[in-house]
Amino acid sequence: MAIPDRTGHEPQPPHPAPRLWLVKRHACAYGAAPEYDNGIVFDKRWIPEAMISYLRRVFVESWLGRVTAAFVFLAFVGWGAGDVVGHLGEGPDVAARVGKQTVTAGALASALQAELPAAARQAGMSDPSQLSPIMRRQMALQILQRLTGRAEVLDAARTMGLIVPNSAVRDEIFSLPNFKGPNGQFDRATFNTVLQERHLSEEHVIQLVRDDLTVRAVLLPMAEGASVPDIMLQRFITFGARTHVVDFIRVPFAAQPTLPAPDEAALRRYYANHPWQFRVPELRHARIVVLSPQTVSDTLTLDENRIKQIYDEQASRFNAPESRDVQLITFPTQEQAQSVSTAWAASGDWAAAQKAAGNAASVEMPGTRAAAIPSAILRTAIFSAPADSVSSPVKTEAGWAVFRVSNIKPAQVTPFATAREQILDEYRKAATPSAISERLRPLQDAIAAKGLDAIPDTLGAAAISGTLNAQGLTAEGTPAPIPASGPLRNAIIHQVFTQKEGAPPFLSEGPDNSWFAVAVDTVKPSAPLSFEEARPQVLAAWQAENRRHAADLAATALYTAAKAKGALGTTAIAGAQTTRGASFALAAPNKNIPAELMTALPNMKPGQAFMAEDDNAFFVAVVTRVFVPNPPAPEQAISKLRASLSQAVGEDIAASYINALSRNTPPRVIQTGVNTALSEAGFGGNTP
DSSP states (O other), X not given: OOOOOTTSOOOOXXXXXXXOOOOBOOOOGGGOOOOBOOSOOOOGGGSOTTSOOHHHHHHHSOBTTBOOOOOOBTTTBOOOOSSOGGGTTOSSOEEEEETTXXXXXXXXXXXXXXXXXXXXXXXXXXXXXXXOHHHHHHHHHHHHHHHHHHHHHHHHHHHHTOOOOHHHHHHHHHHOXXXXXXXXXXXXXXXXXXXXXXXXXXXXXXXXXXXXXXXXXXXXXXXXXXXXXXXXXXXXXXXXXXXXXXXXXXXXXXXXXXXXXXXXXXXXXXXXXXXXXXXXXXXXXXXXXXXXXXXXXXXXXXXXXXXXXXXXXXXXXXXXXXXXEEEEXXXXXXXXXXXXXXXXXXXXXXXXXXXXXXTSEEEEEEEEEXXXXXXXXXXXXXXXXXXXXXXXXXXETTEEEEEEEEEEEOOEEOOHHXXXXXXXXXXXXXXXXXXXXXXXXXXXXXXXXHTTSOOOGGGOOXXXXXXXXXXXXXXXXXXXXXXXXXXXXHHHHHHHTTSOTTOOOOOEEETTTEEEEEEEXXXXXXXXXXXXXXXHHHHHHHHHHHHHHHHHHHHHHHHHHHHHHTSOOOOOOTTOEEEEEEEEETTBOOTTXXXXXXXXXXXOOTTOEEEEEOSSEXXXXXXXXXXXXXXXXXXXXXXXXXXXXXXXXXHHHHHHHHHHHHHHSOOEEOHHHHHHHHHHTTSOOOOO
């Protein structure tokens, strides 16, 4: 059945792809957006924000300049990224068929190119080419299962006669930020430019959006109509609220006595028994290129006249007049005002003054500017009064007033030279994400053409080369000057030490919208140190091991006593730290309880003891109490849990529906198409 538009009319099949020629009907007054005439209106209630538009992912999160995307729903339905629509229904390259729907080899190849690099990194490999052919084929079939799940829904929609009208497609495309011009409205020139850059045709985009809306229209109603049973909700609440109270002691290694140096034989024996501790670490010389918000931001500039224009437009922000925090009470008579003024001045207590004022109107006005006070008499009185003094009654146009100025913030004038840097910094933060997206394709092309030897300076990519070990240190033991920090730095170092020597560089996605490529030039393997070279390290390691052993003996004695008594006693162990009464629940974790203890504590009963170890200390813990609070959780948390569980139930219903569709219309996998996709993605397709 066709879905009618808001006027009650039904779209007429067959459904041609609408051309997005924008015919301006009329311009609204006061600069409002013009209306456009192009098809039937689709009720947007069927399109909630929870469903991420495939097309948004195409243009906002492209991978290496390719057209990529991921339509994700229920972790079951989706399709890979890339130039999907470029192959819809074209030629014999078909990886699977579902009814009258097809999954093309091109669509599968694009998904493989988008997903296999991440899968390879998770498997500890530097690039997808290191995955075995069997693993690549298995991943291809898993991706194909998601693609066929989407095709099942589209085929079911076709059988039901569900048709998404042209106006719904139009509205969705008009809402995409990458198609909007400077005025915030859809711009035809911008639309054409973006499609040309991504090598997409208008018909392809329209069909892609239409399919996206069709899948949403089928799945969302059943998912959104689900609810969780009360008994299930109660079980989850009780489980999450179950609270454990624990006492624990930390026995640090470093606090234990340090033994004097042993004889030479003992040191040599320790050296011989721990050869892995005394080696020169592997060193690698690598070239690294990083494209990140930090490297790109400084390359973004704003015209000086535009900065000055912004400064002038936001004059009230950069040139703030004096403001005052005011406490004000108004009265109908002078006698009442005088009585409260006297009492207020004596006590200085605002709450007491409000209470003494009775039904008189009282108000606090923080950060009040003179222009915000309508009474000229009151304005003059307030902005001439000293701070922290109660005024005498003031006769105003509407009666009598008593006030106190509790704080005065002087006028602040930000000179243009200071505001300029702030404006430029704000612009860079806003413009950096789109700049990175625009520069990915040229960076990928440069790497593909000449590796890391000819990266254009205009891209804002930082390049560096040098020697480092797996801890990110140079041969001298100082931190390698990689142009990145935190998780991005760790990801780059990991790539340097997993990528093969001489392997061609490729662009990898890092955290926080960052990208990097690595070329490993030489590898100097790890080598053992002689005993003479390592002697200071051997002594330090021997002493550290003995301190750890002493801590182990002390903690074991504590554990044995706690296990026998069902409680944690006192201790005089050097450096021991005792924590008592620490509580935690699944819904209320306690970050002060060591993670090593949390592996066992949630399943323990009162009186049970447990011993654990981390890199620096031993822990001994005893559970003292287990209970469920009454009430078990705040109403807001219960409502949030109900919504979350209802969403999960809805997702299960939709997933079951798709599973039923696949049984009714089994997808037919075409092995030659899968092979074609693997070859097209650059991973080979001849594995049986």
